[in-house]
Amino acid sequence: MRFSRMLLPTLKESPADADVVSLKLMMRAGMIRKVAAGIYNLLPMGVRVVGRVETIVREEMNKAGAQEVRMPVVVPSELWKESGRWDAYGKELLRLRDRHDREFCLGPTHEEVITDMVRREVRSYRELPMNLYQIQTKFRDEIRPRFGLMRGREFTMKDAYSFHADDESADKEYRNMFEAYCRIFERCGLEFRPVEADTGNIGGNFSHEFMVLADTGEDAIAACNACSYAANVERAEVRRPPSQPATEQAKMPEKVSTPGKKSVEEVSAFLKVAPKRLIKTLIYETDKGVVVALVAGDDELNEIKFKRAIGAGFVVLASEGIVVETTNAPSGFAGPVGLKTRIVADFNVRWLTDAVTGANEANSHLINVNAGRDFEAEYFDLKTARDGDACPRCASGVLSIRRGIEVGHIFKLGTKYSKAMNTTFLDEAGKERPMIMGCYGIGIGRTAAAAIEQNHDQYGIIWPAPLSPFDCEVTPVNVRDENTLKAAFGIYDSLKEAGLDALIDDRDERAGVKFKDADLIGIPVRIIVGEKNLKDGLVELKLRKTGEVRLIKVQEVVQEVKALLEKTTKGG
RNA sequence: CGGGGCGUGGCUCAGUCUGGUAGAGCACCGCGUUCGGGACGCGGGGGCCGGAGGUUCGAAUCCUCUCGCCCCGACCA
Known part of the structure; x- marks a missing residue:
């Protein structure tokens, strides 16, 4: 892609109403623009990043055996009345009426719809288990939307729902999804931690949240320094203190x-x-x-x-x-x-x-x-866990409190919805039983935002290679110099031929402007083409993350870039 | 929903207290100089001062109402 032809409006200053780093940088890097409170346009850069997250999620979900479906955004009220959530969900559920005065809502989550879909089609234990997912726009009329894509009203979510004949199968799928989620966030190149979570009002038996670690995270998590225990502070347990003999000299009140x-x-x-x-x-x-x-x-x-x-x-x-x-x-x-x-x-x-x-x-x-x-x-155990409290799972561990951004959440739902909505199957004995359900969500936009919260510096975004809008950027220092321009486009073409997604900053701008924009946008690898080095057949290869610069031969650019991307992907 | 604040060119903001011809920087267009870390000069385009009503000879400025946005709190996969 040519920078000069791309809708990529970078800003020197952050809009006044941007409250967190990721939002400021997304605005400045020309990824998103606000349309209304909690509602955003995604510009081409934004679409690219979100698309990469979606691709990783889709590939891993498919690999884990789930099937993609697509449910409507506008949902008839009957389904929500049937589950009892029409009244229970409150104002976050945006309700509307059609021309016939029938009631609908904008789906904030899709348990009702999927349960309805499955009960219409699935009858037998032979068809189970089944895991269905979608990547879809959701709407929650949050009281106070903030933090850009991190907590918008309209947002993109991957939501999966599994259906089972028995608990054992549901537990197995829960573990399967747990592992799939670990692979997803690893592939995104993010530092994350799965934590035990509260089930909230979705209901259900047990649950894990996937937290991207970032100092700016909204959630506090308690993690043991000795074992694998980690939990949202909302529910983190604390080791029970040992009994102590009553002190004999205890005084009277x-x-x-x-x-x-x-x-x-x-x-x-x-x-x-x-x-x-x-x-x-x-x-x-x-x-x-x-x-x-x-x-x-x-x-x-x-x-x-x-x-x-x-x-x-x-x-x-x-x-x-x-x-x-x-x-x-x-x-x-x-x-x-x-x-x-x-x-x-x-x-x-x-x-x-x-x-x-x-x-x-x-x-x-x-x-x-x-x-x-x-x-x-x-x-x-009633206290809120604090830094230094004893771990509930191991003998010697101590909890430390870190902050994280919730990007994924998996629940074992049990029969809450299948019972409420009469979603049953016939078992081997011909007996009708409610299906056991699980539910597994990932915030797509939030994952992109969390990646920025975790990976940025004073100059801009530092994309983990797998989420970067482009694999690499070619920067001809001076496009008025014919040799520079020709060499830059030559490199650009060969990168594309090698299957790499490249951006070329072909704007007639001063070098400083291009460098600043490149730092802002945060593409991991940059190839700088300048007159002097070109005379020796060389270009600079610069890494966004470390600032490290190397001179390499023009012919070696493709293989070097490939090797670097390989390395940064694996290394995180 | 409670408390606080803000709406003035695309962006960041001044001007409002004390009414009197709408401003700056950035961005944009043209010309020239410059050209490896957000250049400079000259010239230019662009604003119903969120909206409605009122006070006044005269309102961005004062009053009333309204809409939008932000912050803190309560709430929340």
């Missing part, structure tokens, strides 16, 4: 005055007690009634773990009124001692000796409080 001291920091500073010796008492309203949660003062309650521990559907921090009703004290002075409400506590609270907690009386706290003696509670 005593009420102390703490005027106006409510927060852990305030009380800790006022009483000169370390935050971890405080018991934080949180009052929650839940669908199981009011429940009190206790965590050590320096820990944070993980609401997802809490919700699961008490078997609740929703939990919300109680209003001031409920707090007063429950503890007879304004918020900030709640404590477990003497409460009649259900109390659940983190393991760390169990072995605190002479702890400090609210006295359930305004401006007062209790000191010398000991769990087991002064109050009873049910104990669970």
Whole structure:
């Protein structure tokens, strides 16, 4: 492709509303343009990158035995009513009506449609298992779209759904997809990590997220430094602390005055007690009634773990009124001692000796409080995992917290949708049974954005070779010099003949302008054709990632570029 | 949905408080000089100042309403 003929509008400055690096660079590199909040045009550069991600995903999905289908973007409401999500999904589901006033929605995900498709066509265990996928535009009317392609309202997703006669088969496909996903992100040249994840409101039994590691990632993940355990912090477990014998000299509780001291920091500073010796008492309203949660003062309650521990559907921090009703004290002075409400506590609270907690009386706290003696509670792992916490899976490992961008998610769905939508098959005994399902998603645009978040510098994008819009760029330093231009196009032609995707910057621009644009666009290999070197039959070969420059003979360009791409692909 | 902010050439922004002929830099077009890391000079094109209503002799500027966008929060494969 000739740069001079390509719609490739690079920008010197980032648009003011671009909030993350990947969006700024995608805009500046002429890949995308915003059409409305969370909705973008993909320009030729953008299409190329997204196309490469799609190709890798498609190839690996096919290789893994899945079959490609295409479902509609506009979905009739009946299907969503049947699964119960028409009412459950909320405003994120964009609803619309046709001229006959029939209700539809823009599909944010396609469990209903695929389940309907399969139930119409598949009857027998002989046809199972089956894995169907599509690469399709989705729409989610996000409250606050941001971060460009990373969290748009309209976005491209690869979503696969598998159907099985039994659990064993579903588990096998889950592992198959797990491995396919690893291959996909490896082939993309990305540093990633599969982590245990919460299943959220899609429902299901267990789940992994595939995280591209990047400091700017929205999700925090906890990974063990000794074993392979890694989990989203939303659900990361922490090793249960060992039991400790009750301290014999434990003192008796005593009420102390703490005027106006409510927060852990305030009380800790006022009483000169370390935050971890405080018991934080949180009052929650839940669908199981009011429940009190206790965590050590320096820990944070993980609401997802809490919700699961008490078997609740929703939990919300109680209003001031409920707090007063429950503890007879304004918020900030709640404590477990003497409460009649259900109390659940983190393991760390169990072995605190002479702890400090609210006295359930305004401006007062209790000191010398000991769990087991002064109050009873049910104990669970409730805290949010922190850097340095002990690994739940191995004996010596320690968790470290890193950040990641969720680019893939695999679920074992079970029979949630097949039961709701009556998707059954006949087994060998002729008995009707619901199919077991799995569901496997990859955000295509988000993967491209994550690649940039993970691979850029102050000058621009540094594409991993497999995702780069072009394999290499030929830069004739001065197109007014006939020899330069001729040599550059000669090289360009031979690269193309060798099956490489090349961009040639044939614009009549100063060298500096071309170099800056090349750095911005981030094509991994650059061939710089200049007058002086050309006299000796040489050109420069420059790597975007390291800045390394080598002089090579014109005739060797093709083989050198091929070798380099091979290497960068394998090396990541 | 709550709180805050912003809409002025394609892009980044000044001008708004204190009403009086719409500006700068970049980008774009022409000519000349320059030519290996975002050159320079001269000349030029391009803006219903988001939209509607109002106040005023006069509104980018003041008032009201509206639309869009951004940030923080809550929410979220």
